[in-house]
Amino acid sequence: EPEVTQTPSHQVTQMGQEVILRCVPISNHLYFYWYRQILGQKVEFLVSFYNNEISEKSEIFDDQFSVERPDGSNFTLKIRSTKLEDSAMYFCASEGREGPYNEQFFGPGTRLTVL
Amino acid sequence: AQSVTQLDSQVPVFEEAPVELRCNYSSSVSVYLFWYVQYPNQGLQLLLKYLSGSTLVESINGFEAEFNKSQTSFHLRKPSVHISDTAEYFCAVSDIGNTGKLIFGQGTTLQVKP
Numbered sequence: 001e002p003e004v005t006q007t008p009s010h011q012v013t014q015m016g017q018e019v020i021l022r023c024v025p026i027s028n029h030l031y032f033y034w035y036r037q038i039l040g041q042k043v044e045f046l047v048s049f050y051n052n053e054i055s056e057k058s059e060i061f062d063d064q065f066s067v068e069r070p071d072g073s074n075f076t077l078k079i080r081s082t083k084l085e086d087s088a089m090y091f092c093a094s095e096g097r098e099g100p101y102n103e104q105f106f107g108p109g110t111r112l113t114v115l
Numbered sequence: 116a117q118s119v120t121q122l123d124s125q126v127p128v129f130e131e132a133p134v135e136l137r138c139n140y141s142s143s144v145s146v147y148l149f150w151y152v153q154y155p156n157q158g159l160q161l162l163l164k165y166l167s168g169s170t171l172v173e174s175i176n177g178f179e180a181e182f183n184k185s186q187t188s189f190h191l192r193k194p195s196v197h198i199s200d201t202a203e204y205f206c207a208v209s210d211i212g213n214t215g216k217l218i219f220g221q222g223t224t225l226q227v228k229p
Contacts, residue, residue, distance in 0.1 A: 031215055043219040106158035
């Protein structure tokens, strides 16, 4: 069964460093998302991406964040200069959207720890 | 803007007992409603969804949820739980017709004890 994969599973970085979180969505999907979950808090929407551009982004998704689909298969989230409060589990999701609604399939997540 | 409240952070229950995980939402527009489950070290998996039609929706593993528009609720129930149901459960909403973003509740940890 096709699945969304994410690498790495755990990333430790120093404050101020850049990190890139990688996701491989399901191959024929068209819509892509990033969510994050700070420990003990809600899963929060960060950004949605369709047709090589951002469809919607949340207030969390400031200028330090960017997304890219560099090669037609990977979908990446970059944090330019990490802060302590960026420590969280980051989930990627993809969706086929053949009608008004389709299921979002989630990856297992990347745990980002900023020291 | 939408919001989702899951009233219980943890629900301990004995095996074969019934369980209800509560979810209330707030929205000024019509929404789709979802329950996702997360097993340890795995991603979120869709458990069931309400899009339209019958207000009672069921999953393949015995869970059901009922959409109650007047109470803006979408509680999840199972008449008899198994050890394997131990997981984190998330209620979520999505605006009908928007980009598809999901707004999640805080999650409820279901702990099934033998």
